[in-house]
Amino acid sequence: MIHVEHLRKTFTTRTGRFLSAGRRTHEAVRDVSFHIPRGEIVGYLGPNGAGKSTTVKILTGLLVPDSGAVTVGGLTPWQDRRRHVARLGAVFGQRTTLWWDLPVIESLRLLRHVYRIPHARWQENLDTFTDLLDLRPFLHTPARALSLGQRMRADLAAALLHDPELLFLDEPTVGLDVVAKDRIRDFIAHINREYEVTVLLTTHDLGDVERLARRVLIIDHGQLLFDGDLGRLQAAYGSxxxxxxxxxxxxxxxxxxxxxxxxxxxxxxxxxxxxxxxxxxxxxxxxxxxxxxxxxxPDIEATIRRIYEGDLLRAGVR
The missing domain is CATH 3.30.70 (Alpha-Beta Plaits)
Structure with missing residues (x-):
C-alpha cells in the first residue's frame, strides 16, 4: 500500500532582520525508507519535531519531497492528488472535518456528495458506524456542541464513509477518557479486520500502539531509527x-x-x-x-521514554 524510498525534505527559514537577515535550513526527513503492506496497522512514533508530520503530509500529497520515491496504492500522492485523496481517510485529533454549525448528520450527508458515494452504500456505512460508534444520541447535534469524545467518533465515521483503502490517524484518542479510548480503539481494530483498511497511526498515547499495532516505526531528527515488531523493540530496549x-x-x-x-x-x-x-x-x-x-x-511507555531520553536506538541496530 505504501512504498517510501530514500525520502528527503528540507525546509528553509529566514533568521535575523533587515541587513542581518540570513537563511537556515532544517532537514525534517533524511533518507527515510519503509514499506507498509495492505491491511496492516503501523504505529509511527517519535518525539515532537522528529519528522512524523512531514512524512504524513508527503504521503497525503500536501507536501512535495526534495528527493526520493513515494507511492501510495500505486499513485504518487502529489502528482495524482485528486485520485489519491479519494482513496484515503484522515483523522487529526486537534482538527475536525465536520461543519462546525451543522448537525453531524448534515455533515455526513454533505460528504456523500463530496465523495460521490452511492446512496445505498452511504446508508449502509452510516448504519454500521452509527451502531459501532454509538452516534445515534448526537447525530442531530451541531458539531460545536459535541464533547471531544463525541466529535472524535463522528470524525472517524466521516473519514470512513467513502470506503477508503488507507486511514491516517494522528492522536485519535488525545484527551479522551478510558471508556471513549476503548470504544475508538475497538472501532479501529474492527474496520482494519473487517474492511482491510491500512492504518498509519501517529500518537503519543502508547496504549493506542499496544492495543492496535504489532509493528512500529520510530523516527527522530528526521531519521528512521527502528522498523519492526513491537515485541522485538521491547526485547531489545525494554527494561x-x-x-x-x-x-x-x-x-x-x-x-x-x-x-x-x-x-x-x-x-x-x-x-x-x-x-x-x-x-x-x-x-x-x-x-x-x-x-x-x-x-x-516491561511497560512500553517506559521503553519509549528510555529510547528518546537515552538515544538508545542510535547505538543499536534497526
Missing part, C-alpha cells in the same frame, strides 16, 4: 521483567540468588529478571512456599 510474589507466610530473608530484589514487605516481594520466566519462578518457589505470583512485562 527488565518483574516477578511479583505473594508468599504463604511472612519471609524475613527474601533475597533469591540470580534475581534482583526490587521491593520486600512481609509476605510479599518483587524481583527483576531478564529472559524466560520459568527459571526465576523455580528459584522463588524453591526459596519459600508461594501462594500466588504474577509476571509483569
Amino acid at each position: 527488565q521483567r518483574e516477578l511479583h510474589v505473594d508468599f504463604e507466610a511472612p519471609v524475613e530473608q527474601a533475597d533469591v540468588p540470580g534475581l534482583t530484589l526490587l521491593s520486600h514487605e512481609p509476605g510479599r516481594a518483587t524481583y527483576a529478571f531478564t529472559g524466560a520466566a520459568a527459571d526465576p519462578i523455580a528459584r522463588v518457589t524453591a526459596h519459600a512456599p508461594v501462594r500466588d505470583l504474577t509476571v509483569r512485562e
Whole structure:
C-alpha cells in the first residue's frame, strides 16, 4: 500500500532582520525508507519535531519531497492528488472535518456528495458506524456542541464513509477518557479486520500502539531509527521483567540468588529478571512456599521514554 524510498525534505527559514537577515535550513526527513503492506496497522512514533508530520503530509500529497520515491496504492500522492485523496481517510485529533454549525448528520450527508458515494452504500456505512460508534444520541447535534469524545467518533465515521483503502490517524484518542479510548480503539481494530483498511497511526498515547499495532516505526531528527515488531523493540530496549510474589507466610530473608530484589514487605516481594520466566519462578518457589505470583512485562511507555531520553536506538541496530 505504501512504498517510501530514500525520502528527503528540507525546509528553509529566514533568521535575523533587515541587513542581518540570513537563511537556515532544517532537514525534517533524511533518507527515510519503509514499506507498509495492505491491511496492516503501523504505529509511527517519535518525539515532537522528529519528522512524523512531514512524512504524513508527503504521503497525503500536501507536501512535495526534495528527493526520493513515494507511492501510495500505486499513485504518487502529489502528482495524482485528486485520485489519491479519494482513496484515503484522515483523522487529526486537534482538527475536525465536520461543519462546525451543522448537525453531524448534515455533515455526513454533505460528504456523500463530496465523495460521490452511492446512496445505498452511504446508508449502509452510516448504519454500521452509527451502531459501532454509538452516534445515534448526537447525530442531530451541531458539531460545536459535541464533547471531544463525541466529535472524535463522528470524525472517524466521516473519514470512513467513502470506503477508503488507507486511514491516517494522528492522536485519535488525545484527551479522551478510558471508556471513549476503548470504544475508538475497538472501532479501529474492527474496520482494519473487517474492511482491510491500512492504518498509519501517529500518537503519543502508547496504549493506542499496544492495543492496535504489532509493528512500529520510530523516527527522530528526521531519521528512521527502528522498523519492526513491537515485541522485538521491547526485547531489545525494554527494561527488565518483574516477578511479583505473594508468599504463604511472612519471609524475613527474601533475597533469591540470580534475581534482583526490587521491593520486600512481609509476605510479599518483587524481583527483576531478564529472559524466560520459568527459571526465576523455580528459584522463588524453591526459596519459600508461594501462594500466588504474577509476571509483569516491561511497560512500553517506559521503553519509549528510555529510547528518546537515552538515544538508545542510535547505538543499536534497526
